[in-house]
Amino acid sequence: MISRMTHAISVKAVTKVFDDGNKALNEVDLIIPKGSFFALLGHNGAGKTTLIKSVCQLTSITSGDILVNGKNLKTNSMYAKRKIGLVPQEFNCNPFHTVEQILYQFGGYQGLTKTELDKKIPALLDNLYLSEKRKTLFRALSGGMKRAVTIARALIHEPEILFLDEPTAGVDVEIREGMWKFFKALNKKGLTIVLTTHYLEEAEQLCKEMALxxxxxxxxSGEIKKLLADQESAMIELTVDQLPKLDQLPCYLVKKGQKGLMCHLPKGKAMHDVFDELNELGCRVKSFEVVTGRLEQLLKQSMDRKAV
Ligand SMILES: Nc1ncnc2c1ncn2[C@@H]1O[C@H](COP(=O)(O)OP(=O)(O)O)[C@@H](O)[C@H]1O
Ligand SMILES: [Mg+2]
Structure with missing residues (x-):
């Protein structure tokens, strides 16, 4: 029996070093609670796809452990395939197969019978606005429709966990909104969803929890609302005539480039206080820009802190 408290996914000290020596994952620890709509955020090359592929067992890991519903994949090698659906970042469907062929083939691979698929496929096509395209070759579909096919394919075996690796890349706004509604409804029914995205405001809108x-x-990592509540209300990018010494910088300022400073304006402190303090350190503010987008702020702030 799987206890209710078991995590959907538990990643423990996972490291992945590619053959060329590139360390794409470095002792990653991550817990994805059951039933959550979880955002995995990070810039290009951060390791998101490698992490997802590792959990889906599409790439081997160098060290560490991955548990799905409490089962270690090292000793339950087929478990991830049955429990997880993956919408990959890159389209990997045969371009010369029709939408239906793709779904029947993948359903067969998942062990479903033709009778079962005859029932399931029309409903999935309907939900994803693909019914009219069922006889169309994959190569002849728009970007958004291609994405919808990979979503249908990922859901065919009714997985408990769905990975969406940048699912809205190349999808126009209208289709995107339809997809979000569909994902929200699936999550409400109990599906655990892990989403990687560059649309940070959408991650904030859809997901309760996140890891960066x-x-x-x-x-x-943590609850998005809580992480954002810790954010100062203002984040300002300053350009100065010369930087003060790093060890003189007040804690709310982070060096950014040759003449730039990122200011996480503390509550109760006014901009002119910051200008005065910098003047005292021998530098003048030449210009400033208010940076918006709270999730973006969190990204920048965390990354700048690591970089300094
Ligand atoms: N097959 C591969 N061989 C070598 N390095 C790779 C391979 N795939 C990805 N990488 C590297 O691993 C790092 C993480 O990549 P990736 O997981 O694709 O990042 P993300 O999905 O966050 O953009 C990058 O430095 C990337 O260049
Ligand atoms: Mg990626």
């Missing part, structure tokens, strides 16, 4: 990955390391 940078250079193969998780640098922040």
């Amino acid at each position: 990955i940078n250079r193969g390391k998780i640098i922040v």
Whole structure:
């Protein structure tokens, strides 16, 4: 029996070094609670896809452990395939197969009978606005429709966990909104969803929890609302005539480039206080820009802290 408290996914000290020596994952620890709609955020090359592929067993890990529903994949090698659905970042469907062929083939691979698929496929196509395209070759579909096919394919075996690796890349706004509604409804029914995205405001809108990955390391994780509540209300990028010495910098300022400073304006402190303090350290503010987007702020802040 799987206890209710078991995590959907538990990643423990996972390291992945590619053959060329590139360390894409560096001792990653991550817990994804059951039933959550979880955002995995990070810039290009941070390690998101490698982490997802590792959990889906599409790439081997160098060290560490991955548990799905409490089962270690090292000793339950087929378990992930049955319990997880993956919408990959890159389209990997045969371009010369029709939408239906792709779904029947993958359903067969998952062990479903033709009778079962005859029932399931029309409903999935309907939900993803693909019914009219069922006889169309994959190569002839728009980007959004291609994505919808990979979503249908990922759901065909009714997985408990769905990975969406940048699912809205190349998808126009209208289709995107339809997809979000569909994902929200699936999550409400109990499906655990893990989403990687560059649309940070959407991650905030859809997901309750998040982890931020940078250079193969998780640098922040937790409830999005809580993480954002810790954010100062203002974040300002300053350009100065010359930087003060790093060891003189007040804690709310982070060096950014040759003449730039990122200011996480502390509550109760006014901009002119910051200008005065910098003047005292011998530098003048030449210009400033208010940075918006709270999740973006969190990314920058965490990454700048790591970089200094
Ligand atoms: N097959 C591979 N061989 C060598 N390095 C790879 C391979 N795939 C990805 N990488 C590297 O691993 C790092 C993480 O990549 P990836 O997981 O794709 O990041 P993300 O999905 O966050 O953009 C990058 O430095 C990337 O260049
Ligand atoms: Mg990726």
